[in-house]
Amino acid sequence: MLEVDAIHTFYGESHVLDGASLEVSRGQVVALLGRNGAGKTTLVRSIIGFERPRRGRIAWEGAAIQGQPPYAIARRGVGLVPQGRRLFAPLSVAENLVFGARPGPWTADRVYALFPRLRERAEQGATTLSGGEQQMLAIGRALLTNPRLLLLDEPSEGLAPLIVRELGRVLAALKGEGLAMLVVEQNLPLALRVADRVNVLSRGRVVYHGSPGELATDEDVKRRYLGIQ
Amino acid sequence: MAQALNGLEYGMLLFLLSVGLTLIFGMLGVVNLAHGSFYALGAYAGIAVAVFTGSFWLALCVAPLVVAGVGAAIERSCLRPLYARGPNAQVLLTFGFIYVFDDLLRWLWGSHVRSVAPPAALAGVVALGPGRFPVYRIFVILFGLAVALLLWLALERTRLGAIVRAGVWDAEMAAGLGVNVARVFTAVFAAGAGLAALAGVVAVPIQAAYPGMGVEILVRTLIVVVIGGLGSLEGSLAGSLILGQAETFGKAWLPDSSMFIIYGVMAAVLLLRPTGLFGRALR
Numbered sequence: 001m002l003e004v005d006a007i008h009t010f011y012g013e014s015h016v017l018d019g020a021s022l023e024v025s026r027g028q029v030v031a032l033l034g035r036n037g038a039g040k041t042t043l044v045r046s047i048i049g050f051e052r053p054r055r056g057r058i059a060w061e062g063a064a065i066q067g068q069p070p071y072a073i074a075r076r077g078v079g080l081v082p083q084g085r086r087l088f089a090p091l092s093v094a095e096n097l098v099f100g101a102r103p104g105p106w107t108a109d110r111v112y113a114l115f116p117r118l119r120e121r122a123e124q125g126a127t128t129l130s131g132g133e134q135q136m137l138a139i140g141r142a143l144l145t146n147p148r149l150l151l152l153d154e155p156s157e158g159l160a161p162l163i164v165r166e167l168g169r170v171l172a173a174l175k176g177e178g179l180a181m182l183v184v185e186q187n188l189p190l191a192l193r194v195a196d197r198v199n200v201l202s203r204g205r206v207v208y209h210g211s212p213g214e215l216a217t218d219e220d221v222k223r224r225y226l227g228i229q
Numbered sequence: 230m231a232q233a234l235n236g237l238e239y240g241m242l243l244f245l246l247s248v249g250l251t252l253i254f255g256m257l258g259v260v261n262l263a264h265g266s267f268y269a270l271g272a273y274a275g276i277a278v279a280v281f282t283g284s285f286w287l288a289l290c291v292a293p294l295v296v297a298g299v300g301a302a303i304e305r306s307c308l309r310p311l312y313a314r315g316p317n318a319q320v321l322l323t324f325g326f327i328y329v330f331d332d333l334l335r336w337l338w339g340s341h342v343r344s345v346a347p348p349a350a351l352a353g354v355v356a357l358g359p360g361r362f363p364v365y366r367i368f369v370i371l372f373g374l375a376v377a378l379l380l381w382l383a384l385e386r387t388r389l390g391a392i393v394r395a396g397v398w399d400a401e402m403a404a405g406l407g408v409n410v411a412r413v414f415t416a417v418f419a420a421g422a423g424l425a426a427l428a429g430v431v432a433v434p435i436q437a438a439y440p441g442m443g444v445e446i447l448v449r450t451l452i453v454v455v456i457g458g459l460g461s462l463e464g465s466l467a468g469s470l471i472l473g474q475a476e477t478f479g480k481a482w483l484p485d486s487s488m489f490i491i492y493g494v495m496a497a498v499l500l501l502r503p504t505g506l507f508g509r510a511l512r
């Protein structure tokens with residue numbers, strides 16, 4: 001459903017994505033791994049339309065979407081949980097949640113059922129939540145746009161181990177519903193647990209792709225591209 | 230007492246101007262230097278409508294709509310192509326529009342001071358303690374408060390308001406969730422221009438209209454925005470009331486150094502709160 005085909009994305013003259021390619025099929029969970037600065041966030045930003053690749057093609061359900069404005073890409077069914085969460089601080093929890101709501105199976109009630117803490121705090125400012133709750137709100141906000149593909153950029157970043165485990169359960173539940181996801185992660189165990197396919201990005205290129213099982217035993221790739229001894 | 234009310238009335242004018250400027254800056258990232266020109270354009274358009282139709286109230290409705298339309302056209306045709314280039318090009322462009330509008334107003338209406346009387350219903354004065362106070366100025370105070378309340382409700386209680394508040398915080402993220410921010414940018418810019426024009430019409434019976442009025446008020450408006458904090462309605466109201474009082478009392482007590490007092494107030498606020506009263510640190 002999503003095909004990123006050899007895209008080159010720049011910030012000014014700085015050449016960050018150097019022919020990166022990957023694919024996500026319907027209902028599939030794809031992990032994107034790589035060191036800090038490899039270009040993972042830039043790849044996510046290129047898919048949602050925040051950056052326009054200078055070369056290459058991004059196809060969504062068969063149609064080229066590179067260069068389209070972000071709102072149009074989002075409305076086609078791409079949901080975004082950005083790095084750092086980027087909740088709207090001036091808005092309440094409830095306002096954040098329904099901010100981009102579009103009709104579909106996901107409703108505010110379903111998100112509240114999944115994250116009861118958000119209902120309790122619905123009227124509070126979004127930034128009064130704990131880090132874990134903020135992450136759940138960012139996920140809920142994206143789910144309410146009723147996407148067919150969810151982009152998650154380092155959802156476990158800055159979370160305590162216990163919360164990361166809960167996040168893992170949430171991602172597994174979403175996968176169980178058949179939601180396709182592209183998950184950028186530094187947390188290798190989490191990524192290996194939820195993903196069907198794994199891509200490793202280094203210096204703006206996908207240098208490895210395989211199944212989680214293959215990567216788990218590939219000490220060479222783990223050492224060279226993920227810094228794991 | 231009368232002095233404080235004058236300050237309040239002047240503060241309300243500043244509020245109508247600064248609230249648009251601060252929201253435009255917060256959302257679009259553009260310091261719209263032509264904002265004072267919208268004020269002047271509103272004043273002159275209001276005079277034209279009032280003279281032509283004989284109705285001040287019609288002028289109060291029509292002139293802001295016309296100027297909002299002008300604002301929308303400028304945003305779409307001139308500013309929008311420049312967003313990708315960062316703020317400098319846009320600020321320069323709005324600076325250019327100061328001269329365009331200045332020439333336009335002089336060409337259309339000449340350099341004379343023009344005015345219209347307040348509507349009959351608001352003419353006259355009321356007794357206020359030992360002194361007397363023009364009814365029209367009381368109307369301006371109440372009108373400003375009503376607009377502030379309506380704007381607050383629109384921002385805090387409507388979906389479009391939530392989009393504007395979110396857009397002031399993080400416009401890119403709002404777009405990433407499916408909001409066509411370009412359209413909201415145009416709407417905010419037009420609304421800001423319309424409010425500035427509204428201030429212009431309201432000001433005419435008090436201060437008359439003259440070609441330099443836009444630039445003169447722009448400086449004050451920028452100071453209000455800095456005092457109140459960028460992108461905040463509450464800040465714009467607080468800053469306007471403070472500056473309204475400071476300038477009015479300054480003019481009464483120290484007529485030669487009222488500008489000095491205005492800058493002094495700004496410096497004092499910035500020393501205490503570098504982001505302004507209701508501002509937040511820029512990310």
Ligand SMILES: Nc1ncnc2c1ncn2[C@@H]1O[C@H](COP(=O)(O)OP(=O)(O)O)[C@@H](O)[C@H]1O
Binds near residue numbers: 011014036043
């Ligand atoms: N807005 C930007 N302007 C210029 N360079 C950037 C910008 N954002 C990221 N970069 C650079 O691009 C490279 C990739 O960054 P990023 O995509 O954030 O990596 P990752 O998400 O894998 O850590 C880094 O070298 C980073 O410094």
Ligand SMILES: [Mg+2]
Binds near residue numbers: 041
């Ligand atoms: Mg990143």
